[in-house]
Amino acid sequence: xxxxxxxxxxxxxxxxxxxxxxxxxxxxxxxxxxxxxxxxxxxxxxxxxxxxxxxxxxxxxxxxxxxxxxxxxxxxxxxxxxxxxxxxxxxxxxxxxxxxxxxxxxxxxxxxxxxxxxxxxxxxxxxxxxxxxxxxxxxxxxxxxxxxxxxxxxxxxxxxxxxxxxxxxxxxxxxxxxxxxxxxxxxxxxxxxxxxxxxxxxxxxxxxxxxxxxxxxxxxxxxxxxxxxxxxxxxxxxxxxxxxxxxxxxxxxxxxxxxxxxxxxxxxxxxxxxxxxxxxxxxxxxxxxxxxxxxxxxxxxxxxxxxxxxxxxxxxxxxxxxxxxxxxxxxxxxxxxxxxxxxxxxxxxxxxxxxx
Amino acid sequence: xxxxxxxxxxxxxxxxxxxxxxxxxxxxxxxxxxxxxxxxxxxxxxxxxxxxxxxxxxxxxxxxxxxxxxxxxxxxxxxxxxxxxxxxxxxxxxxxxxxxxxxxxxxxxxxxxxxxxxxxxxxxxxxxxxxxxxxxxxxxxxxxxxxxxxxxxxxxxxxxxxxxxxxxxxxxxxxxxxxxxxxxxxxxxxxxxxxxxxxxxxxxxxxxxxxxxxxxxxxxxxxxxx
Numbered sequence: 001x002x003x004x005x006x007x008x009x010x011x012x013x014x015x016x017x018x019x020x021x022x023x024x025x026x027x028x029x030x031x032x033x034x035x036x037x038x039x040x041x042x043x044x045x046x047x048x049x050x051x052x053x054x055x056x057x058x059x060x061x062x063x064x065x066x067x068x069x070x071x072x073x074x075x076x077x078x079x080x081x082x083x084x085x086x087x088x089x090x091x092x093x094x095x096x097x098x099x100x101x102x103x104x105x106x107x108x109x110x111x112x113x114x115x116x117x118x119x120x121x122x123x124x125x126x127x128x129x130x131x132x133x134x135x136x137x138x139x140x141x142x143x144x145x146x147x148x149x150x151x152x153x154x155x156x157x158x159x160x161x162x163x164x165x166x167x168x169x170x171x172x173x174x175x176x177x178x179x180x181x182x183x184x185x186x187x188x189x190x191x192x193x194x195x196x197x198x199x200x201x202x203x204x205x206x207x208x209x210x211x212x213x214x215x216x217x218x219x220x221x222x223x224x225x226x227x228x229x230x231x232x233x234x235x236x237x238x239x240x241x242x243x244x245x246x247x248x249x250x251x252x253x254x255x256x257x258x259x260x261x262x263x264x265x266x267x268x269x270x271x272x273x274x275x276x277x278x279x280x281x282x283x284x285x286x287x288x289x290x291x292x293x294x295x296x297x298x299x300x301x302x303x304x305x306x307x308x309x310x311x312x313x314x315x316x317x318x319x320x321x322x323x324x325x326x327x328x329x330x331x332x333x334x335x336x337x338x339x340x341x342x343x344x345x346x347x348x349x350x351x352x353x354x355x356x
Numbered sequence: 357x358x359x360x361x362x363x364x365x366x367x368x369x370x371x372x373x374x375x376x377x378x379x380x381x382x383x384x385x386x387x388x389x390x391x392x393x394x395x396x397x398x399x400x401x402x403x404x405x406x407x408x409x410x411x412x413x414x415x416x417x418x419x420x421x422x423x424x425x426x427x428x429x430x431x432x433x434x435x436x437x438x439x440x441x442x443x444x445x446x447x448x449x450x451x452x453x454x455x456x457x458x459x460x461x462x463x464x465x466x467x468x469x470x471x472x473x474x475x476x477x478x479x480x481x482x483x484x485x486x487x488x489x490x491x492x493x494x495x496x497x498x499x500x501x502x503x504x505x506x507x508x509x510x511x512x513x514x515x516x517x518x519x520x521x522x523x524x525x526x527x528x529x530x531x532x533x534x535x536x537x538x539x540x541x542x543x544x545x546x547x548x549x550x551x552x553x554x555x556x557x558x559x560x561x562x563x564x565x566x567x568x569x570x571x572x573x574x575x576x577x578x579x580x581x582x
Contacts, residue, residue, distance in 0.1 A: 005489040005523055007375055014491075030406050114406050174407040175579060176375050178489070178523045256580070263581040338580050 003178040008143045008168065009034035011179060012076065012102055015150035017042055018181065021100070022071040023049045025062035027081060030114040031170035032104035035076040056081040060088030060101075067097035068208035070195030072154055076102035078170070079120050080111050083128070089163055090129025094210035094221065096194075098157035101135070102150065102166045104173035107308070107336035115336025116170035116256060121313035124167050125284040132222055134229050136164045136236060137283040139254045143177035145281075151184045156236065158189045160228055167283060169308065171256045171338065232285055239287035240279045243269065246299050247276025249352045252291070252318050253306040254280050257339055261306060264344035274299070275348050283314065291321040302355035303328045304348055310334035327355050357552050357569035359388035362518075365481040367446065367454040369468065369512070372485035373493040373502050374460020377520040379410045381485060381554055382457035384573040386422045394453045397446045400426040401467045403437040404459030413576050423452075439467050447474050454480075462505040472511040481515045482507075483551065488521045488538040489531060496541035503546065516551035517542055519568075525575075525582070529555075529562030536566050 006014070013035045016024065024043055026036040036052060043050045049066075053059035059075045066073035077085065082103045092099055103124065107117035120128075127133045136156055140146040146168055153164040196206045212218035243265055244250065253261045258279040268275040278294060280287050295303060303326055305315045312330045319328060329351040333339045362368070362385060370378045370385075379402065386398040398417060400410040410417070411426035418424065425446065427438045446454035458465055468475070484503045486493070493499040507514055521527075521535025532555050539550045550568040557572045 003489075003523060003526065004491050004494075005375060005487065006491065010491075171407065171580070174405065176524065178526045259579075260581045341581060 003180050005176050006143055006147070006179050007034060007176045008146050008173040009104065010038050011143050011147040012150050012166070012168070012173070013038035013042065015147045016074050016100065016154070017046045017048065019151040019154040020072050021048060021074050021154065023051075023062070023066040023073045025051050025053050025059040025066070025073070025075050027053050027056050027059055027077065029078045029081045031106055031116070031173050032076055032078045032102070034173070035102065035104070056084035057088065060085035063099045064088055064092055064095070064097065067092065067099045068095065068196050070192040070197045074100040074102070076104065078104045078106045079108050079117065082120060082123070086123070086129040089135065090127065090131050090133060091210040092163045093127070093133035093135065093225070094131065095208050096161040097163070097208065098161050099163050100150065100153045100157055100166065101163055102168065105167065105169045107334060113336035114170070116308060116338060117334060117336060118169055118255060118257070118308035119313065119334060120167065121283060121307070121309065124165050125286070125317070133225060134232075134284055135162065136160070136232060136285075137167050138164065139167045139281060139283050140172060141255050141258045141279065143172065143175065144179040146172055147179050147181065148184055155184065155187045155189060159187050160232055162228065162232070167255070169255045236282055237285045237287050237290070238281035239290050240281055241294070242277040242279070244276035244278060244294060246274050248274040248299060248301045249304055249348045250276050250278055250295065250300050250302070251304045251306055251344070251348060252278050252280070252314065254283065254314065257306045257308060260339060260341055261344055263341045264348065267341065267345055268348055273349065273352065280314070286317045286321070288317070288321040291318065292323065295322045295326050300326055302326060302351045304331060304351045305329070306331045306339055306344055306347070308333055308338060329354070357571045358392060359385050359571070360392050360394070361569070362552060362571060363389060363453060363455070365479045366450065367456065367475070367478055367480035369456040369458060369480060369482045370485055371458045371465055371482060371506050372460065373490055374404055374464065375490045376460070376485045376487035376493065377522055378460070378485045379408065379457055380573065380575065380577045381518065381520050382455050383410050383413055383417065383576050384554070386417060386455045387420050389453055389455070390421045395451060396421070396453050396455065397423045397425055399440070399443050399446055399454065399456045400424065401439060401443070402457060402459040402464060403427070403439070403467055404461065404464040408577055410457050416576060437467065443471065447471065447478055461502070462509040465506045465509045468510045468512070475512060482510070482512045483516055483518050484514045484548070485518045485520045486535060486539055486542060488535040489523050494538065496538065496545050499538065499542050500545045503542070514548060516549050518551055519553040527556065527559065529559050532559065532563060533566075540567065
């Protein structure tokens with residue numbers, strides 16, 4: 001199929017429709033407003049339901065209801081709006097409901113800026129609501145991956161009966177790139193015999209609930225979720241590498257900063273500096289073992305983590321993976337400012353010099 | 357084709373679906389007009405896209421002698437659909453040539469609607485920018501429908517079509533030819549002439565025999581890693 005020019009946000013919406021999304025509930029917020037806009041005009045034509053909710057809180061609870069009835073349900077927002085959804089997400093995780101949540105991150109904290117950010121890494125990977133839960137977090141770094149991952153997210157959600165987060169940033173949502181629509185790998189998906197969609201002659205009533213007043217029942221839920229998360233950690237870890245075979249300075253980055261790093265690698269290599277990129281594609285489960293093994297290679301002298309975050313968030317996972325075996329440096333830009341190619345080159349050179 | 361050949365009126369308004377490449381075309385047109393000796397003002401009226409707007413090329417434009425009119429600094433990165441008051445300078449100072457870069461879709465064109473009575477008194481033209489690789493406006497029917505909606509919103513009548521078909525860095529001559537076919541179909545549907553095709557200079561050799569002249573462009577609206 002010939003390539004077409006898609007804006008990231010439009011691709012998110014179209015991918016969901018192609019994946020059989022039945023219901024979309026959302027509320028506009030820059031830089032993701034093209035997602036509900038596209039859904040409002042295209043999802044009904046495809047036989048689905050679009051509701052512009054009165055708030056982000058309402059949208060995630062509509063997702064809870066639709067997912068509980070066995071529908072493929074989705075919501076999207078940007079950082080401050082995703083914060084509002086956290087209560088709903090922990091309910092969805094507790095009730096073991098599949099759904100897709102897209103966060104097109106902007107700079108924070110607070111209402112922050114409408115320019116791109118990556119300050120929601122902790123929120124996405126640690127379970128942003130209360131209680132012990134995780135959500136699979138897919139981090140695309142271009143529009144093609146965004147289109148692929150949103151489609152896959154629906155299958156991953158159904159396979160594990162779990163919310164799945166697609167964590168993009170404002171630049172990915174707003175930029176246009178040539179992409180092609182291609183099939184995603186098929187997964188064996190369990191029947192939704194748990195859905196509250198009518199008794200249909202069963203001897204029992206399906207109940208969707210996240211309240212377990214009996215501690216033994218709540219303990220059983222936690223054990224079940226823990227086993228499920230172990231299964232996801234075993235099956236779903238993904239990462240990508242570039243020029244890592246002999247890299248002395250290993251740059252870790254995801255999303256837009258990973259993209260900018262690729263250009264920095266070209267320049268560094270031209271100057272004879274052996275630099276490589278390790279890019280986590282799933283942020284949870286984090287590719288811990290892959291990074292640990294790579295960092296242990298004798299050619300790796302230093303690691304440089306690059307994020308659109310002032311304090312460094314993925315940096316914690318990088319540290320946990322590397323376990324102090326190699327020095328780790330950090331380059332972070334925040335407040336809607338993206339790290340430049342030049343800044344990454346400079347930081348990589350400095351990190352390498354300090355390590356030698 | 358020269359910029360003066362495109363801007364046959366004092367003011368040229370560029371409109372189209374978002375992603376057709378209006379901003380790239382606007383920046384190129386303003387720079388070429390200035391290089392051809394005109395006194396040029398480029399008005400960035402895009403209040404639809406939060407990123408990739410002509411105001412991001414302020415330094416480049418000013419260095420070339422193009423005066424950029426954009427929302428006040430306080431609103432540049434805000435979600436505020438503010439139209440710069442300075443826009444009136446373009447409309448009232450008849451010694452300058454104006455290029456107006458309008459936000460995508462009828463929604464973006466709304467910014468222009470309140471200036472319609474004034475624009476009707478000026479020597480101006482509305483050009484509709486096409487990109488056959490944009491899914492929402494890739495057929496003659498959808499592209500013409502978007503054009504009609506923009507005309508309805510602005511109360512202005514479009515005078516010609518511009519084929520600006522591209523695929524970012526992957527654009528080939530075949531893409532531009534595909535756009536030429538779409539432009540011809542939209543032309544049949546609307547009765548509007550095809551004014552020109554735009555193409556990066558590297559593609560010019562593969563573009564002989566088109567039904568309208570080629571306006572060579574340079575890519576200025578780059579992504580952070582380009």
